[in-house]
Amino acid sequence: MASFQQLRIIFMGTPEFAVASLDALVKAGCNIVGVITAPDKPAGRGMELQQSAVKKYAVDKGLHILQPEKLKNPEFLATLKSLNADLQIVVAFRMLPEVVWNMPPMGTINVHGSLLPKYRGAAPINWAIINGEKETGVTTFKLKHEIDTGDILLQEKIVIRDDENAGELHDEMKDVGAKLLVKTVEGLANDSIQETPQQLPTSNLQPLPHASKIFTDTCKIDWDKKVDEVYNLIRGLSPYPAAFTFLDGKKLKIFSAQRQEDSKPSDALTGSFETDKKTFLKFACSDGYISVKEIQLEGKKRMDIEDFLRGYRFA
Template identity: 60%
Template sequence: MSPKEIRIVFMGTPDFAVESLKALVEKDYNVVGVITAPDKPAGRGRQLSESAVKQYAMQQSLHILQPEKLKNPEFIAELESLKADLQIVVAFRMLPEIVWSMPPMGTFNLHGSLLPQYRGAAPLNWAVINGETETGVTTFLLSHEIDTGKIMFQEKIEIAENDTVGDLHDQLMVIGANLVVKTVEALASGNVEAIDQENLIANQDRIKHAPKIFKDDCRIDWTRDTESVRNLVRGLSPYPTAWTELVHSGKQEVLTAKIFAATRDNFSLPAAPGTLQTDGKKFLKIACTDGWLSITDIQLSGKKRMKIDELLRGFHDLGDWRVKV
């Protein structure tokens, strides 16, 4: 079968998935349906917000399905009516077997890690948080256990010392889109040998996981070393963002501070973890267990995101605050 003849159903929700759908559409693949999340209330006005994938699919006049429940008989019937040969999943939710087993060519997923490492919902975040020096994307066939199916293709990239998860997201979004197209073409030609993930796990390997990130995972522990804290900041920037709390020394007042970027300060004498220093003009430093981090990009409660010198110009008593440890 020619790649352009394959009837494709695409499943995805955020910006990361749009690039893959766009690559398929622009190369004239036969996308017969797009499945994405239902519209959700957002913002102060609670207006219904459409997913990034839906917005793009509407622009391209593609057939869109937005099921609340993936086992709903009406949805299953409509999905069957599309007669897909192949389903592609990019940044979507877990599928029931009745869905992923439906098309004759199977269902494959684009995952943001070098499987079998970092199975789970937040692979890019955890790779940076854990201080990895490389990551990538993988296409694999769906099976019963999440992120465990047979691998078809992978593409690696380096993680630079100052890369944030946002930087990796933008790089891998494009690399992943190209890998999706490569995978479709290989499946159409029959020129692919899927590899069992268990064959890639050596006895000495420790499988690292990438579970969903919650608010408490984002709280900075200043009793850790500077590298661990800086990696946490990079791995959560720009979203969902590492945070800490500042307590005023004379008032019963607490501020939440989201920290988007920080650099190591190797010149100051050690201090107790959580110690805060500022000149009130250009720098704000917070001590970790083995040294200091200079905060360069921050957002306080009720304020916009700012560079530290911009914040200090309007926040004249920051020296009266301490970090809650």
């Protein structure tokens, strides 16, 4: 078996979350023979081509970069094969065809933001908070056909604070995941890791929580739900894409809020709001209130509730 630094590694990733892992591998002395990331895309008012976070890092470090439009393109596959990688690593990238993930002799490993088999899917950080979980974690595993189902290599737990939002958990998780990835590569190099098949529940009474993609309907607040459920939804979607409701017919994104356990009057309709027009704006849930703290009204900038109330005229 090759030593840790001798392994020829191809890294695949696109957003900032993946940069932490690539940086950890580089700093650990790994031999990164190629970096695969998304093609540059036009963005902004000028529609200028924007590089992915991973590409920017790879350019700065002088790493060999590939940006295929299609992963089954014969020219790309030939180039990939010519890099003669021992191992491929995927962090926050797109789905790979088998011809890609099965190419290197040591296979392809993925870093996933949950304690698999829980929260398989596209948005594990968001859904763990939305569902009120007290802990989550990071898993490294071997890729195979079905998404997020491969044998587990290593896992590390992370406690979710009661007031933590998805953005904060994301930042914590990318660092924990980066360290776990380096530990995983070391373990694979010295053959000290035993692959473990994912253990599925034997009863259908407690199905595994899933981490499906976040859609607009997911983000719309249902005020008929309990305070805790609404509070967790707001945390789980902050800062992006953000939970929302409507105020005087305009979309109101809510980035942070507080629970109010005071009893709700029996005649208060769920979704109705109360405000002193100076310091607080609270919405009625089925069993109490959510007092919003940081918001963004359609067409306006994001601001604290006091600043918002100072300038807003209610209909």
